[in-house]
Every structure is written in C-alpha cells, then in structure tokens.
Amino acid sequence: MFTKILIANRGEIACRIIKTARALNVATVAVYSDADCDALHVQMADEAVYIGSSPANESYLVIDKLIQAALDSGAQAIHPGYGFLSENAEFCRQCSAHNLVFVGPPSEAILAMGSKSAAKTIMADAGVPLVPGYHGNDQNSDLLKRAANDMGYPVLLKAAAGGGGKGMRAVYSEDEFDAALDAAKREAQNSFNDDIMLVEKYLLKPRHVEIQVFCDSHKNAVYLFERDCSLQRRHQKVIEEAPAPGMSAALRQQMGEAAIKAAQAINYEGAGTVEFLLDTQGEFFFMEMNTRLQVEHPVTEMISGQDLVEWQLLVAVGKPLPCTQGQLQINGHAFEARIYAENPDHDFLPATGRLNLLQPPAETDHIRVDSGVVEGDSVSIYYDPMIAKLVVWDTDRKRALKRLTQALAQYRIGGLKTNIGFLYNLATSQAFGAGDVDTGYIEQHWDEIFRQREQDVGYATPLAAAAIQHLRGQQALAQAKVSRDPNSPWHARDNWGLPKPSYAIEIQGTTVNSGADSGTSLADSTIVADDTGFDLFTPQGFFRCCEVMPDLGLDDELAGGNLTAPMNGTVVTLLSELGATVAKGDTLLVMEAMKMEHCIIAPADGQVAEFYFQPGDLVDGGEELLAFEADQK
Numbered sequence: 241m242f243t244k245i246l247i248a249n250r251g252e253i254a255c256r257i258i259k260t261a262r263a264l265n266v267a268t269v270a271v272y273s274d275a276d277c278d279a280l281h282v283q284m285a286d287e288a289v290y291i292g293s294s295p296a297n298e299s300y301l302v303i304d305k306l307i308q309a310a311l312d313s314g315a316q317a318i319h320p321g322y323g324f325l326s327e328n329a330e331f332c333r334q335c336s337a338h339n340l341v342f343v344g345p346p347s348e349a350i351l352a353m354g355s356k357s358a359a360k361t362i363m364a365d366a367g368v369p370l371v372p373g374y375h376g377n378d379q380n381s382d383l384l385k386r387a388a389n390d391m392g393y394p395v396l397l398k399a400a401a402g403g404g405g406k407g408m409r410a411v412y413s414e415d416e417f418d419a420a421l422d423a424a425k426r427e428a429q430n431s432f433n434d435d436i437m438l439v440e441k442y443l444l445k446p447r448h449v450e451i452q453v454f455c456d457s458h459k460n461a462v463y464l465f466e467r468d469c470s471l472q473r474r475h476q477k478v479i480e481e482a483p484a485p486g487m488s489a490a491l492r493q494q495m496g497e498a499a500i501k502a503a504q505a506i507n508y509e510g511a512g513t514v515e516f517l518l519d520t521q522g523e524f525f526f527m528e529m530n531t532r533l534q535v536e537h538p539v540t541e542m543i544s545g546q547d548l549v550e551w552q553l554l555v556a557v558g559k560p561l562p563c564t565q566g567q568l569q570i571n572g573h574a575f576e577a578r579i580y581a582e583n584p585d586h587d588f589l590p591a592t593g594r595l596n597l598l599q600p601p602a603e604t605d606h607i608r609v610d611s612g613v614v615e616g617d618s619v620s621i622y623y624d625p626m627i628a629k630l631v632v633w634d635t636d637r638k639r640a641l642k643r644l645t646q647a648l649a650q651y652r653i654g655g656l657k658t659n660i661g662f663l664y665n666l667a668t669s670q671a672f673g674a675g676d677v678d679t680g681y682i683e684q685h686w687d688e689i690f691r692q693r694e695q696d697v698g699y700a701t702p703l704a705a706a707a708i709q710h711l712r713g714q715q716a717l718a719q720a721k722v723s724r725d726p727n728s729p730w731h732a733r734d735n736w737g738l739p740k741p742s743y744a745i746e747i748q749g750t751t752v753n754s755g756a757d758s759g760t761s762l763a764d765s766t767i768v769a770d771d772t773g774f775d776l777f778t779p780q781g782f783f784r785c786c787e788v789m790p791d792l793g794l795d796d797e798l799a800g801g802n803l804t805a806p807m808n809g810t811v812v813t814l815l816s817e818l819g820a821t822v823a824k825g826d827t828l829l830v831m832e833a834m835k836m837e838h839c840i841i842a843p844a845d846g847q848v849a850e851f852y853f854q855p856g857d858l859v860d861g862g863e864e865l866l867a868f869e870a871d872q873k
C-alpha cells in the first residue's frame with residue numbers, strides 16, 4: 241500500500257478519502273486555497289499545502305501546482321475525488337509523467353468517455369444499447385435541427401463535454417430549437433470551453449439507473465449493483481437510493497453485464513459508473529460513463545458493506561479486486577439526500593453565507609453524514625454549495641425511508657437557506673414512498689412537495705410568536721449578531737415589532753396571524769435569526785419565518801424585484817433592443833452565476849429604457865440590472 245497520498249480536492253470528499261486512508265495507515269496531504277485555509281479537510285489531513293487563491297482555476301484546477309505539491313510532500317499517489325480534475329486526462333498523464341499514481345483509470349479511458357458523443361460511438365460498437373440520437377462531429381445548426389425534426393420532438397440538446405446538467409436543454413417543438421441551441425451552446429462554452437452538442441430523443445418518464453463497476457489491472461471486473469438517481473431537479477440528482485425500487489434480479493444482471501461490457505470496451509481500471517436511462521418497458525439505454533468515484537457512492541457502500549475508496553487504493557497499487565461477483569451481495573436499502581445551501585423557493589438558487597448553526601443528526605449504524613464543514617464555516621461563492629450528504633440504511637426500503645425522514649427532521653442548519661425542508665417534503669411525498677419514481681418526479685409532484693401542510697403551520701404559529709417575543713427580548717444581541725446592514729428590516733428597532741394582535745408573519749410562504757401572546761414554550765426548539773427573518777427548528781421539523789412586509793399598494797408584478805441580479809455573477813447577453821417593445825415574460829437579459837444561466841424576464845409588456853451592464857460585466861447579487869418601463873394599461 242502507499243505510505244502517503246495527496247488529495248487533489250476539498251470539502252466532504254476530501255474528508256471522506258482521508259477517513260479511509262487513515263484506516264489503512266496511509267498518510268494524507270491536503271491542498272487548500274485562500275477560502276479553505278481553516279477548512280475541515282485541512283485540519284483532518286496529516287499535512288496541508290497551500291495552492292493558491294480561492295477561484296478554483298487558480299488553485300484546485302491548476303495541474304502544475306498539484307503535481308508540485310505531491311512531489312514536495314513525498315506523496316506516491318494523487319486521489320482526485322470527484323469534480324475538479326477527476327476526469328481530466330491531462331492531469332492523469334501528468335501524474336504518470338512525474339511517477340505519481342493517479343487513483344483512477346488510465347488517461348485513455350478518461351479520454352474515451354470524456355466526450356459524450358465519442359463515448360456513444362464506442363458504446364455502439366461494443367453493442368451497448370444507446371438512446372437514439374445524433375452524436376456526430378458536424379455541428380452545423382441546420383443539420384442539428386434536421387436531426388431533431390427527423391427523430392421527432394421532444395429532443396434533448398446536450399453538451400458533449402457536459403456534466404452536472406449544464407449545457408442541457410429540452411426542446412419541445414421546432415420553433416423553440418434555435419433559441420434553445422444558442423442557450424445550450426453558450427452555457428456549454430462558459431462551463432466547459434467547448435460547445436459541441438448532441439441531440440437525443442428526450443425520453444418521457446425514464447428512470448436514471450446507474451451501475452457501479454470496478455475493474456483492476458488483472459482483467460477482473462465486477463458490478464456493485466445499481467443506484468436509482470431518478471429524483472432530480474434541473475437534471476441534477478437530489479436523492480439517490482440503492483437498490484433501485486422494483487428492480488428484478490434478471491434486469492439487474494442484464495444491466496450489470498452491459499455496464500461491465502462498457503468498461504471493458506475502454507480497458508477500464510478502478511471505480512466507474514455507467515449511467516443508463518430505464519424506460520417504463522424495462523428497456524435501458526447507455527447515457528454516459530463517469531470515470532471516477534461518484535458523489536452518491538455511499539449508498540452502494542451501505543448496501544454492499546464495501547469501502548469503495550479502499551477498493552480504489554487497492555486497485556491503484558496494482559492489487560486484484562477484493563471480491564468476485566459471486567461474493568458480492570445486497571444487504572438492506574440505503575438513501576442519500578444531498579443537503580445544499582440553496583433556495584428551493586427561488587428556483588434553487590445557490591445560497592452563500594455563514595453556517596451559524598450546524599447540527600446534523602448523530603451518526604449511528606443507520607445514519608452516516610459525509611460533510612466537509614463545521615459550524616461557523618462559510619459556504620462561499622467559489623465552490624459547489626453542497627453542505628453534506630445524509631446517508632441512511634436499514635433492512636428494507638420502508639424502514640430506510642423512515643430513517644431518512646426522521647434524520648431530515650432532526651437536521652438543523654441556520655444562517656443560510658438550505659434545501660432541508662424541500663428534501664423532507666420530497667422524502668415524505670406519497671408516490672416516492674411507493675417507489676414510483678422517474679426523472680420528472682419533482683415537476684410532476686410539485687404542488688405536493690411545495691405545499692405547506694396546514695397542520696404544520698398550525699403547529700408552528702404559536703412557536704413563531706414565542707420566537708418573536710424571545711428575539712425581541714434579545715434584540716440588542718440579535719442586532720449585534722445578525723445585522724450589519726442598515727437596510728435590513730431587522731436593523732431598525734421598531735421592525736422587531738411587538739407581536740400585536742394584528743401582527744402577521746409568514747411561515748414558509750403561508751401568512752398567519754401570530755396572536756398577541758402565545759405563552760408557548762420554546763423548549764427543544766432553536767431560533768436562528770438572520771437579515772430577513774428567522775429559522776425555527778422544532779422537534780417536528782424546520783420552519784422558515786419572515787415578517788410580512790406592509791402592503792405599499794405597488795403592483796406586485798412591478799415590485800417583484802426580478803430586474804435585479806439574483807446573485808453574484810456575470811452578464812452574458814442582452815436580449816432586447818433599447819426602446820423595443822417586449823411582451824411580459826420575454827427574456828431581457830441572461831446572466832450566469834455559479835455556472836448556471838439565469839434569465840431576467842420582462843415583468844409586464846413594455847420596454848427596456850436602459851441596461852446598466854454590458855455582457856461580461858460582473859454584478860453583485862441584488863444589484864439592479866436594467867430600467868424597465870411598463871406600458872400604461
């Protein structure tokens with residue numbers, strides 16, 4: 241085994257790798273940027289090397305710095321984690337050139353799967369079933385459109401270099417095609433510096449079922465069963481589980497063998513994931529292969545009893561796989577929920593800020609929390625806003641799901657917006673309980689997932705009132721701790737407001753009268769105030785409470801504030817001429833933030849009088865982007 245490895249990553253996955261390395265007596269070297277100098281992965285590692293400023297392209301993505309750090313620290317191998325350079329063939333080559341072992345597949349395998357279009361050609365030759373579509377080199381827009389017309393709508397435009405759902409657009413009819421192609425190409429260019437597109441038949445209601453494969457340098461290959469990752473929003477995974485609900489042993493074996501065929505077609509070594517779409521008829525189609533450890537690998541570990549990072553290290557030193565296919569067994573059922581700093585009520589906009597409160601449920605044999613942050617840390621604009629992965633296991637799906645919902649109800653994070661409430665509603669939604677999932681699940685069950693349960697609001701109201709009284713008592717403290725912003729509604733003394741009989745608060749979108757004096761006890765509850773309200777953590781779950789702004793008689797649509805930047809980002813294009821008439825709902829401006837595009841929409845019929853920014857300009861969240869003149873009605 242290696243005696244020392246460098247981990248070219250950060251956050252939860254760096255911490256996850258350190259845990260296994262430590263168990264194997266392998267010393268670890270962490271790397272860190274300015275934003276991460278006090279990060280958990282730095283503290284956990286045996287050594288840490290500074291590699292540059294906060295933006296990833298000045299630190300975690302700079303191959304030379306990582307290689308140098310490994311050489312200087314005497315590491316024999318580099319584990320790339322996921323994301324960053326984990327699927328970068330050049331990084332893999334540079335490791336070999338410097339006599340460092342890259343913990344992952346050979347660079348040729350990364351290259352073969354690096355382009356979704358090239359990968360599809362290889363898979364077609366290997367006889368692996370594919371989603372019908374165009375994956376050629378000729379990128380002429382008319383040709384792409386003709387391909388779409390021929391296969392029939394809806395189609396899905398996909399960036400060949402894509403990942404994380406970026407550069408992907410569903411197109412439902414020919415007249416939407418050009419605009420969607422432009423947008424997808426732009427997003428792909430921004431994210432991957434490559435705008436080659438695939439056109440695929442957009443399957444309706446498929447499931448995303450992926451197979452974990454492992455290969456060694458002795459030509460052994462096994463599959464560690466499947467994960468169902470159908471619960472997605474914007475084509476990104478939200479809750480994953482293993483095994484897939486309703487999966488038959490025969491289909492499992494068929495998909496497992498197809499996945500191994502895919503891996504062997506590119507002489508694979510190490511951990512890989514072959515992603516398939518599974519249709520309602522039980523037919524499955526190759527989508528792509530990820531040549532690295534996946535975010536959701538813990539659910540496979542929970543049901544197989546194997547440590548996949550240990551397997552990776554064993555394969556990397558040239559040992560054979562620890563098990564044969566026949567020795568692997570599925571035991572029980574596991575779920576993973578990705579806990580993100582984001583706002584589900586605002587199109588899942590990533591959130592940043594300080595984790596003023598961070599109390600995950602206690603870890604047990606049934607509950608595992610993979611995280612790279614501790615209370616007091618900040619989620620910055622620089623990296624993925626994932627806070628943790630909550631992983632649960634039990635003997636069957638029903639029990640495991642109950643563990644998941646209980647753990648979500650116990651999870652307390654304050655100081656920034658998270659998706660925990662959304663995950664809870666999703667995990668308790670009825671059809672999910674029945675295992676009836678497909679990739680459109682969240683859209684199809686939107687109302688159920690976003691509905692505020694009446695009994696919940698009824699339960700929270702007196703607690704919220706008590707919380708207001710409590711915060712009022714601590715006003716000076718709360719102000720000092722919470723708000724340095726003079727415009728904050730919590731800054732001015734009056735705004736803490738007495739809970740007068742007519743005082744209204746909003747609890748997760750539902751306006752309720754808080755009542756005069758609740759007399760309710762806050763025992764077992766935690767209140768965390770911030771600039772716009774407070775989070776209330778109770779034994780029955782989490783509630784977000786805001787003060788209701790007085791009605792100033794403004795037209796809601798115009799006062800909606802959607803002409804401001806939703807977060808820090810860059811202006812990409814201006815889509816309206818000054819003074820030209822636009823209809824309500826037209827896109828006026830496109831900006832990019834955290835590698836996703838956000839459209840700024842006309843709030844009414846009217847015209848843009850002025851754009852305050854030009855393409856390429858950086859804007860701060862909340863800044864006004866343009867002056868809009870609505871037509872007089």
Ligand code: ADP
Pocket residue numbers: 371396398402403404405406408440441442443444446448472475476515517527528679
């Ligand atoms: P990325 O690499 O950006 O994550 P993938 O190719 O893995 O992109 O696709 C992500 C998700 O998009 C899939 O899990 C699935 O939900 C959806 N998707 C991809 N291709 C299709 C398709 N042809 N039809 C329907 N849904 C698709």
